[in-house]
Amino acid sequence: MTDTLTIRRPDDWHLHFRDGEIMRGVVPYTARQFARAIVMPNLTPPVTTAQLAQEYRERIRAATPAGTAFEPLMTCYLTDTTDPDDLARGAAQGVFTAAKLYPANATTNSASGVSDVAKLYPVLERMEADGIVLCIHGEVTDHDIDVFDREAIFIERHLRAIVRDFPKLKVVFEHITTADAVQFVEQAGENVAATITPQHLHINRNAMLVGGIQPHNYCLPVAKRETHRLALRKAATSGSPKFFLGTDSAPHLRGDKESDCGCAGIFGAPYALESYLTVFDEEGALDQFEAFASLNGPAFYGLPVNEDRITLERAEIAVPQELDLAGATIVPWHGGQTIGWRIAD
Numbered sequence: 001m002t003d004t005l006t007i008r009r010p011d012d013w014h015l016h017f018r019d020g021e022i023m024r025g026v027v028p029y030t031a032r033q034f035a036r037a038i039v040m041p042n043l044t045p046p047v048t049t050a051q052l053a054q055e056y057r058e059r060i061r062a063a064t065p066a067g068t069a070f071e072p073l074m075t076c077y078l079t080d081t082t083d084p085d086d087l088a089r090g091a092a093q094g095v096f097t098a099a100k101l102y103p104a105n106a107t108t109n110s111a112s113g114v115s116d117v118a119k120l121y122p123v124l125e126r127m128e129a130d131g132i133v134l135c136i137h138g139e140v141t142d143h144d145i146d147v148f149d150r151e152a153i154f155i156e157r158h159l160r161a162i163v164r165d166f167p168k169l170k171v172v173f174e175h176i177t178t179a180d181a182v183q184f185v186e187q188a189g190e191n192v193a194a195t196i197t198p199q200h201l202h203i204n205r206n207a208m209l210v211g212g213i214q215p216h217n218y219c220l221p222v223a224k225r226e227t228h229r230l231a232l233r234k235a236a237t238s239g240s241p242k243f244f245l246g247t248d249s250a251p252h253l254r255g256d257k258e259s260d261c262g263c264a265g266i267f268g269a270p271y272a273l274e275s276y277l278t279v280f281d282e283e284g285a286l287d288q289f290e291a292f293a294s295l296n297g298p299a300f301y302g303l304p305v306n307e308d309r310i311t312l313e314r315a316e317i318a319v320p321q322e323l324d325l326a327g328a329t330i331v332p333w334h335g336g337q338t339i340g341w342r343i344a345d
């Protein structure tokens with residue numbers, strides 16, 4: 001049995017840092033494990049311009065513990081009125097690594113998102129020409145569509161058309177939750193990839209709804225039925241370069257999740273690597289972990305791999321029930337559970 005694993009330092013290709021006091025509490029958890037992270041722009045107000053992204057990046061850098069070589073990679077929040085020139089300039093200057101498509105009202109702070117993908121075509125054209133990566137929250141928002149079907153229907157109604165009309169555009173189908181998404185990505189060209197969160201590898205929808213409602217297992221897209229979870233585990237551990245790590249770590253205060261209208265989002269950052277590695281261990285795929293965590297993402301984004309290494313070791317660790325972040329209480333993913341790996345010092 002392998003008891004330690006040393007890999008190139010990984011990156012997190014999708015997460016939410018928030019802003020202000022909470023951000024200062026959140027950033028160190030990511031900087032402890034990851035060299036880089038794709039930072040989501042869904043602040044209030046959203047990060048829609050290169051100027052706003054540059055200022056936000058400075059605030060994140062200021063919140064990074066001294067002596068930690070962590071690099072935030074910024075994204076542009078696409079709206080119906082995104083200026084393709086500002087986006088292209090921001091990308092050329094190294095401010096933007098990607099742009100993010102939220103269908104309007106699909107998730108937390110997405111009210112200013114795109115109301116009609118057709119309106120985005122001039123922007124997508126420019127992104128394709130300039131090689132700017134498009135990150136997609138792939139869910140339709142139509143009220144008549146069942147929440148469990150929203151990802152699969154997004155593929156048919158929008159994603160197929162985007163990939164067909166922009167055949168060279170690099171697309172990351174983010175935080176995929178269905179076998180349909182796995183199949184779509186596998187069959188698409190090499191310009192199409194997907195991130196997978198730890199929670200969608202660990203839980204199916206029962207974890208949210210059986211034995212009492214469990215708000216800390218609620219995120220968007222919602223966990224689906226077991227067949228989908230199994231398809232995601234197979235994809236993540238397959239060694240395919242199309243799938244890589246993206247925690248979608250999305251902290252909300254305990255009180256905002258345990259509420260009449262609880263927020264969507266799971267704070268996965270604190271024990272992210274340990275959580276993913278448990279899955280690879282259970283699947284007998286420890287040898288595929290480095291590709292998923294540290295190699296496939298940089299290859300897709302056209303960035304260098306990280307040169308330093310991180311070691312994980314088999315050990316029982318008790319994840320705290322809750323964390324105190326500058327006086328705010330947040331429940332971490334796996335809160336109150338024991339997991340079988342830890343990061344060696």
Ligand code: NCD
Nearest residue numbers: 016107108219220250264265
């Ligand atoms: C995210 C958030 O809280 O910002 N929530 C979530 O459930 N994942 C937004 C998102 O990525 O959908």
Ligand code: ZN
Nearest residue numbers: 016040248250
């Ligand atoms: Zn997210």
